[in-house]
Amino acid sequence: MQAKAIISDGKGTFNLSTVTINPPGEGEVRVKIMAAGLCHTDWDSITNWNKTFVVGHEGAGIVESVGKNVTDVSVGDKVILNWAIPCGKCFQCRQGNLHICERHSPVCGCGLEGHAHIDTTTHDESPIERSFHLGTLCEYAVVKAQAVVKIDSDIPFAAASIVGCGVMTGWGSVVNAAKVEAGSSVCVIGCGGVGLNAIQGAKQSGASKIIAIDISEARLEQAKEFGATHGVVANREDLDFVQVREEVRTLTDGRGADYAFECTAIPALGSAPLALVRNAGTAVQVSGIEQRIDFDCELFEWDKKYINPLYGMCNPERDFKKIIAGYHNKQIKLEELVTKTYTLENVADGFDDMLNGRIAKGVVLIGELGEVGAIK
Structure with missing residues (x-):
């Protein structure tokens, strides 16, 4: 079948094109994508991968057909796609670390082993890869x-x-990696889409003090809607967080927070969570900074922990259901995160809004939803 898709050359350009989608092979499913989230990782891929691929790694849709030996889902099932695909058999999967599967993960696995068979999608009569083994746009x-x-x-x-x-x-x-405890104090640096969800996780975990930090007062006001109890305006030039550190200490009896989460992906702020936690506190690098960062080792004094979890240490079957349950119990906001929606035809507007900080989260509506057009 023919399908519309966003194709990138991995050198900074992308366009709406037509691909051919073939039937699923053994152990594979074909999903009719209904909506796909836009993420900064998509833009990093568009500008840095240096190869042609179908863009997109967040999505939800309906199972349209299944290959042989597929038993967990059936045609017509509503599904969420998960890019950290577990094989269930490797060392890390057996340890319960499904998010860092050694075989199927597009980040730490074995090349294209987690990909559906490579010729399942073709472009200009040649097989084409899909972003993070998915290609949800x-x-x-x-x-x-x-x-x-x-x-x-x-x-x-x-x-x-x-x-x-x-x-x-x-x-x-927050929930899986840091295991934030009830009654604790939490700092979240950066109140974009990821930061707002760290705030939600802290609220759901029972943190008593949730301090949101951002250069935008508007984002700090939004953070309070998602559970922040305090907001601290950061100075864009103060990369050492001198002023922010003092305000956080004032709010935490002079010690610093129990936990701090960096959610900006700005390399210069890679050590910032260490500056904001108390002795024996936990600093978390959430946003996946992959560049070299220089640390002042005094920031580790004393007994501080610094962790860099991938994908929130996701166990998809467990965690997706917990998040959906939290949504239905009014503990987790999801619809409120979606600032604006787009179609495949105007996805460039979505990336522009994202890169210029005009939205918390953008979503591309596809299929029948896309025919209706943008709703916000």
Whole structure:
């Protein structure tokens, strides 16, 4: 079948094109994508991958067909796609670390082993890769069955589509990685899509003091809607966080916070969470900075822990269902995160809004939803 898709050359350009989607092979499913989230990682891929691929790694849709030996989902099932695809058999999967699968993960696995068979999608009569083994900015995606999680819920597709990256990364870094305790104090640096979900995770965990930090007062006001109890305006020039550190200490009996989460992906702020936590506190690098960072070792004094979890240490079957349950219990906001929606035809506007900080989270509506057009 023919399908519309956003194709990039990995050198900074992308366009709406047509691809051919073939039937799923053994152990694979073909998903009709209904909505796909836009993420800064998508833009990093567009500008740095230096190869041609279908863009997109967040999405939700409906199972359209299944290959042989697929038993966990059936045609018609509503699913969320998960880019950290577990094989269930490697060393890390056996340890329970499904998010860093040694075979299927597009980040730390074995090349394209987590990809559905490579010729399942073709462009100009040649096989084409899909971003993070998914390629959700397309009307259809063929993926391994382990890449989808069935959801029995009436959650709108736009809200469901963002669970599989931004929501999971922020929420999971708090709940799974740091294991924030009730009654504790938490700092969140950066109140974009990931930061707001870290705030939500802290609130759901019972943190008594949640300090949001951002250069934008508007974002700090939004952070309070998601659970922040205090807001601190940061100075864009104060990369050592001298002023912010003093304000945080004032709010935490002079010690610093129990936990601090860096959610900006700005390399110069890589050590910032260490500056904001108390002795024996936990600093978390949420946003996936992959450049070299210089640390002043005095920031580790004393007994501070610094962790860099991937994807909120996601266990998709467990965590996606917890997040959806939290949504239905009014503990986690998802629809409120979706600032604006787009179609495949105007996805460039979505990236522009994202890169210029005009939205918390943008979602591309596809298929019948896209025919209606943008809703916000």
